[in-house]
Amino acid sequence: MAGRRILLTGGAGYIGSHTFLALAEAGHDVVILDNFVNARRSVVDRLAQIVGRPVEAIDADVRDAEALEAAFRKGGFEAVVHFAALKAVSESVEKPLDYFDVNIGGLMTLLRVMEAHDCRRLVFSSSATVYGVPDETPTPETADFRAMNPYGHTKIMGEQILNWLSASDPRWAIGALRYFNPAGAHGSAMIGEDPRDIPNNLFPFIAKVATGELSRIRVFGNDYDTPDGTGVRDYIHVEDLARGHALSLDKLFESGEGHLVNLGTGRGYSVLEVIAAYKRASNRDLPFDIVDRRPGDVPIYVASAGKAAEVLGFRTERTLDEMCASSWAWISGPHSEGTE
Ligand code: NAD
Ligand code: UD1
Secondary structure (H helix, E strand, O other): OOOOEEEEEOOOOHHHHHHHHHHHHOOOEEEEEEOOOOOOOHHHHHHHHHHOOOOEEEEOOOOOHHHHHHHHHHHOOOEEEEOOOOOOHHHHHHOHHHHHHHHHHHHHHHHHHHHHOOOOEEEEEEEHHHHOOOOOOOEOOOOOOOOOOHHHHHHHHHHHHHHHHHHHOOOOEEEEEEEOEEEOOOOOOOOOOOOOOOOOOHHHHHHHHHHOOOOOEEEEOOOOOOOOOOOEEOEEEHHHHHHHHHHHHHHHHHHOOOEEEEEOOOOOEEHHHHHHHHHHHHOOOOOEEEEOOOOOOOOEEOEOOHHHHHHHOOOOOOOHHHHHHHHHHHHOOOOOHHHO
């Protein structure tokens, strides 16, 4: 398919930066808009190094209508992939207004400007978290919405706003992608997940224990109704996830219609299985303690992956071992924060 001019809000972040590369590889002309609240500016230079040409990045807040207006006036965008959001669950419980402001206010501002510029193709970052504690695993897209915290609620609201918008005007074509648990890093080891504080999520936490930056992993509960008692998740390699965005955009352009799909592998791994895999990849000792369950945690999240295969032709290609190996190559290499 011919290259399109595409705006990536939050394009300097973890998933956004990998998606930038997937879209560039697919021949698109991609511009990043990010306020760098959770990304480092050096990511843009790294992306430029990888693709071998300058990368256009606009330093702006997605809630800033004037800045978006200016970007669109100059940009001539045919589609937007909207990653920009706040994503820490516990922080969202403490500061719900910040989450509604950025995740909903930002989406609203973006949609208004898109509409004014006749740009009605959008890929939206949603999450498995919209299912809350699902009744069914693997979980199909038809499962009910269940908000567990303000963050999750912003993703549900985002999808609902987009549904009403598509229903109001058939010119809108929107792909809502419900990500399961992204993990791993780009094969170049030049970009990856790089949390500034102590990570909340399992993969970056294990990575920092492997480097010695943190001393022990805390396993949140081993009394769940799962094979080894620890939480089970559907980890998806971030490069597979990034490719899902390229397929979603292709589909929007080809069909002119929207879609809603899970992006996962359809296979779950327990916390202990992930620790074992990371140990193999890093050849480091990874000491852990079993501690209390984390409040608000879900025992099992595994995607029903059939709809993404059917609608987008999306199938994951990379294994848990490849997620661990690429994460380790990134975190132990010269480009991550801890070593730079
Ligand atoms: P990230 O924090 O690495 O990326 C988000 C990017 O958005 C960052 O670069 C940040 O600087 C930017 N940003 C935040 N607020 C902004 C604002 N007001 N204006 C402009 N830019 C802003 O997170 P990520 O893991 O790459 O997640 C990307 C998207 O995917 C988010 O919408 C997130 O909610 C969603 N998501 C992530 C996961 C996950 O596990 N990482 C799972 C499901 C869904
Ligand atoms: C968390 C969020 C979810 C969000 C997702 C991606 C919560 C309750 N949920 O999901 O809304 O969409 O991140 O950003 O925060 N674990 C440990 N020790 C750790 C960290 C995690 O044992 O130090 C366990 C968890 O209990 C879970 C698994 O590892 O069983 C994965 O946890 P995590 O990486 O935080 O992802 P989610 O809980 O799926």
